[in-house]
Amino acid sequence: MIQGRDIGVTFSLPDRPPPALAGLPPCSTTFVGRDRQVRDLIEGLAPSTEGQVPVAVVTGPAGVGKTELVLQAAGHALRQPGWFPGGVLFVDLFGYDSARRVAPSQALVTLLHALGVPSEHVPPELPERAQLFRTVLATRAEAGRRVLMVLDNASSEEDVRHLLPSDEGTAVLISSRHTLAGLDARPHRLGLLPADAGVTLLRDVLRQACERDTRVSDAPQDAKRLTELCDGLPLALRIVASLLVDRPNRPLSSIREALEDGRSRLDTLSREERAVRAAFDLSYEQLSPGQARLFRLLCLNPGPDFSTEAAAQLNGSGIPEADRLLDGLARMHLVALGRTDGRWRLHDLVRLYAADCLRAEGDERDGGDSLHRLWLHYCGVSLDAKDRAFVNGDDAQPAESRFKCRADALDWLDAERHSLMAVALSTHRGGDDVVCVAIALHISPFLRDFRYLDDAVAVLDAAVRSSRKLKEPGDETILLTRLGLVYRDLRKLKKSMRAHARAIALSRKHKDLSGRASALNNLGLTLYDLRRFDEAVDAHAKAEKIFRRLADEHGAAQALSNIGETLTAVGRTGEAAAIHRRAAKIYRTSGDRLGYAQALGGLGMALRNDGKLNKAVAAHTEAVSLMRELDAPHPLAIELGNLGVGLFMVEKYKESRAAQEAALEIFERMGDRHGQAKVKGNIGLVRQKQEKWTKAAEAHTEAAELFAETGDDHGLAMELEHLAQALAPQGLLAEAFENFLLAAGLFEQVGDAGAARTAARWADVVWQVAEELSTGHG
Incomplete structure (x- = not known):
C-alpha cells in the first residue's frame, strides 16, 4: 500500500499480514516543543537539496517522542507541493x-508489495530483494514519482542497511534508540521536552478531551512538577x-x-499497553549480560552523573571494559553523555x-559489594586530592599520588563535586x-575555598551528626570548626560563633x-568580623600558644597572621608588620607558598596603613603573583x-x-557578594579621584546594597559615607546630608565611635553649605 498515488497494480493481503505497516499513521494533534527539530528534518527532505545526504536518523531515549517527530516531519513534507509525488512508505x-x-x-x-511488485516477482534471497527494491525506487524517482520512506524503531544498522535506497532522490527518515553511527546519515538527537x-x-491533551478542562491553568505549579517527575518524556x-x-x-x-x-x-x-516500563523493557531485553549487569548497578551511584572510573568500580572491572559497556548503553540511550568526555x-x-x-534480578549482594568498592574509591581518591591540593607545605605532599599537580587534583574535585556531595549525604541517611x-573531611576545604558554601554547610552538617553517632569527638571538633568558618563566609556570624563554641x-x-x-583560631576570625577586636586577638594568641606547645609551626603561623590582621585593624601597624614577617618566615621555611602569599598580603596591609606605600604595593604584587601560580582564585581575588x-x-x-575589576570578576564568578561589595566600594573611590561623580555614586550604591x-x-x-561624598559635588546636598547621618x-x-563622629561632622558641613547656598551667601 502506498499513500498518495495510484500504483496501477493491485494485490490481496494475506490472511495474517506481517507487522510492518504501510502508509503513514496519523500524527498527534497535540504536538509541542519540537518546531525547530521539525524544521531541521524538513530542510533535508526538499528535492532541490544538493549534496545533502537523503537519509536522516532521529535518536533518543525510549519515550522521548522520536516516532511522533518523524511522523510530524513526514506529514509536513508530504504537504509540500511537488516534494513527494510518489507518496510515502512507513514501516515499524x-x-x-x-x-x-x-x-x-x-x-x-x-515494501515491494506496496510498490506494486507481485509476490511471484519477489526474489527469495535478501540481497536480491534489496537490489530489486532499490531499482524500483530509483526508477520511480527518475520518472518524477519521488518517494519518502519512514523506518521506525530500528535497533541496529543491520535492521535498515538493506532497506536504504541507492538513488539520491528517495528520502528516508529513521528513528532509533541507537545512534546508528555506521550509516551514512544525518544525525538528529532528540532531547527531553523543556518544562514549559x-x-x-x-x-492541550486535556483540552482536546474537554474544552472546559482548566486543571492545568488552575494548578500551574502541580503541572510543572508533573513535567519534572515525568523527566520531560512525552510518552510519560x-x-x-x-x-x-479518564477521571475528569x-x-x-x-x-x-x-x-x-x-x-x-x-x-x-x-495505562493499558502504553507504559514507560514496557518501553524500557524492550531496550533492556536487547542488552548483553555484561551490559545488563552494569546497567542495573548504575542506579546505585547517588550523584547526578558519574565517571567511567566510578562505573568501573561498580562493575568490578577495568576502565576499558566499563567504557566499552557504557558506549553500548549510550547507543541504546539507556545512559546519556555527561557534561564532559568520560562522564x-x-x-x-x-x-x-x-x-x-x-x-x-536479586542482585542485592552484588549491589552491596559494588557500593563498597565505590565508597572506597571515592574516599581514597578524595583523600589523595585533598592532600595534593590543600597540604601545608612541600614536605607534606603525598609520596605517591595519581595527580601530577595541584591543578589536576582541583580539576578532579570540581568534576566529582556533585557525586562526592551525594555520597556524603546518602551515606549519612543510610547509616554508613x-x-x-x-x-566531608576530604572535600570541605575545596568546597569552602571555591565558594560552594551552601554545599559545604549541607555536607558538614550531615557529617557532624554522623561523627556524633560514631562517638568520634576529634572528627566532630574539626567538622564543627570548619562549619563555623563556612557560616562566617556566609555572614551568618551568630551561627559561626555557636559552631566554634561547641x-x-x-x-x-x-x-x-x-x-x-x-577552634580558638577560627573563633577569632568571627570575632574580628563582629568588630570585637580585643577578644579576637586573645583567641588567636591562645591558639598560637597551644600550637607552639604542640610544636605545630604551621598552626602557629596561621594564628600569628590572624593576630597581625587584627592589630592592623586597630591601628597597631608596626606590631602587625613585625608579626606578619614572623609568620611569613615560618611559611617560607615549611614550603607553604599559599600561606606565605597570604602573610605577604597581611604585611602589605600593615605597611600601607603605616604609610609605607611603595613597600606595601611591592608586597601585594608578590602575593598576587604567587596566588596566580598556585591556582587559588578566592585568595587571589582578595x-x-x-x-x-x-x-x-x-x-x-x-x-x-584594573586590579579591582579583575578581583570583581573572580568574586562574581564565585558568588562572593561580600567580596563584590568591598571591590565595588573601592572602584567608587577610584571614580571619585577621577572626578567621575555619577559613576562613583553608582558604584557606592551597589556596594551599599551588597553590604x-x-x-x-x-x-x-x-x-x-562614601556615597554622600560622591553626591555632594553633584549639588545633591540633601541626599548627601541624609547619607552622612545614616552612616553616623x-x-x-x-561601636565605631571615631567613624561616627567623622560622619556626623561631614553631615554638619554639608548642612552649613546647603544653608549658605539657600540664603545666597555661598
Whole structure:
C-alpha cells in the first residue's frame, strides 16, 4: 500500500499480514516543543537539496517522542507541493520487541508489495530483494514519482542497511534508540521536552478531551512538577494526561502525589499497553549480560552523573571494559553523555527502572559489594586530592599520588563535586557514617575555598551528626570548626560563633589540644568580623600558644597572621608588620607558598596603613603573583583587591581600577557578594579621584546594597559615607546630608565611635553649605 498515488497494480493481503505497516499513521494533534527539530528534518527532505545526504536518523531515549517527530516531519513534507509525488512508505521495524521484530527480508517483501511488485516477482534471497527494491525506487524517482520512506524503531544498522535506497532522490527518515553511527546519515538527537512545553502538552491533551478542562491553568505549579517527575518524556506525559482524562474530576495534585513516590512512579505511569516500563523493557531485553549487569548497578551511584572510573568500580572491572559497556548503553540511550568526555548520567525514570531491574534480578549482594568498592574509591581518591591540593607545605605532599599537580587534583574535585556531595549525604541517611565523615573531611576545604558554601554547610552538617553517632569527638571538633568558618563566609556570624563554641567545649571535654587550638583560631576570625577586636586577638594568641606547645609551626603561623590582621585593624601597624614577617618566615621555611602569599598580603596591609606605600604595593604584587601560580582564585581575588587599594594610595588610579575589576570578576564568578561589595566600594573611590561623580555614586550604591544584603553594617556605613561624598559635588546636598547621618548612626550602632563622629561632622558641613547656598551667601 502506498499513500498518495495510484500504483496501477493491485494485490490481496494475506490472511495474517506481517507487522510492518504501510502508509503513514496519523500524527498527534497535540504536538509541542519540537518546531525547530521539525524544521531541521524538513530542510533535508526538499528535492532541490544538493549534496545533502537523503537519509536522516532521529535518536533518543525510549519515550522521548522520536516516532511522533518523524511522523510530524513526514506529514509536513508530504504537504509540500511537488516534494513527494510518489507518496510515502512507513514501516515499524519493532527493533526493540523480540516478539514482533521485523527482519529486513520480511520488511522488503511488504515494501515491494506496496510498490506494486507481485509476490511471484519477489526474489527469495535478501540481497536480491534489496537490489530489486532499490531499482524500483530509483526508477520511480527518475520518472518524477519521488518517494519518502519512514523506518521506525530500528535497533541496529543491520535492521535498515538493506532497506536504504541507492538513488539520491528517495528520502528516508529513521528513528532509533541507537545512534546508528555506521550509516551514512544525518544525525538528529532528540532531547527531553523543556518544562514549559511539557506543561503545554498536558494542557492541550486535556483540552482536546474537554474544552472546559482548566486543571492545568488552575494548578500551574502541580503541572510543572508533573513535567519534572515525568523527566520531560512525552510518552510519560501522555500517560499522565490519559490518566487525568479518564477521571475528569481528579486534581493534578492527586497524580502528582502518586508520582512523588519514586518507588511506585513507574507503576503509576502505565495505562493499558502504553507504559514507560514496557518501553524500557524492550531496550533492556536487547542488552548483553555484561551490559545488563552494569546497567542495573548504575542506579546505585547517588550523584547526578558519574565517571567511567566510578562505573568501573561498580562493575568490578577495568576502565576499558566499563567504557566499552557504557558506549553500548549510550547507543541504546539507556545512559546519556555527561557534561564532559568520560562522564555519564541516567535520566530519573531510567534510574528508577534500573533499580527495579536490580531488585527483580536479586542482585542485592552484588549491589552491596559494588557500593563498597565505590565508597572506597571515592574516599581514597578524595583523600589523595585533598592532600595534593590543600597540604601545608612541600614536605607534606603525598609520596605517591595519581595527580601530577595541584591543578589536576582541583580539576578532579570540581568534576566529582556533585557525586562526592551525594555520597556524603546518602551515606549519612543510610547509616554508613564512616564514609560520610571521611568524605566531608576530604572535600570541605575545596568546597569552602571555591565558594560552594551552601554545599559545604549541607555536607558538614550531615557529617557532624554522623561523627556524633560514631562517638568520634576529634572528627566532630574539626567538622564543627570548619562549619563555623563556612557560616562566617556566609555572614551568618551568630551561627559561626555557636559552631566554634561547641567545638571548643568538645575539645576541652576530651582534652583535644590540637582541635581546641584550631577552634580558638577560627573563633577569632568571627570575632574580628563582629568588630570585637580585643577578644579576637586573645583567641588567636591562645591558639598560637597551644600550637607552639604542640610544636605545630604551621598552626602557629596561621594564628600569628590572624593576630597581625587584627592589630592592623586597630591601628597597631608596626606590631602587625613585625608579626606578619614572623609568620611569613615560618611559611617560607615549611614550603607553604599559599600561606606565605597570604602573610605577604597581611604585611602589605600593615605597611600601607603605616604609610609605607611603595613597600606595601611591592608586597601585594608578590602575593598576587604567587596566588596566580598556585591556582587559588578566592585568595587571589582578595589580594587583587588589596593591591588595588595600594595602587590607589600611590595615585595609580588606572592600575588600581584594573586590579579591582579583575578581583570583581573572580568574586562574581564565585558568588562572593561580600567580596563584590568591598571591590565595588573601592572602584567608587577610584571614580571619585577621577572626578567621575555619577559613576562613583553608582558604584557606592551597589556596594551599599551588597553590604546590606550580607549583613555587614560597618561596611554599609562606610559605603553610605562614601556615597554622600560622591553626591555632594553633584549639588545633591540633601541626599548627601541624609547619607552622612545614616552612616553616623550605623557607625554608632557597631561601636565605631571615631567613624561616627567623622560622619556626623561631614553631615554638619554639608548642612552649613546647603544653608549658605539657600540664603545666597555661598
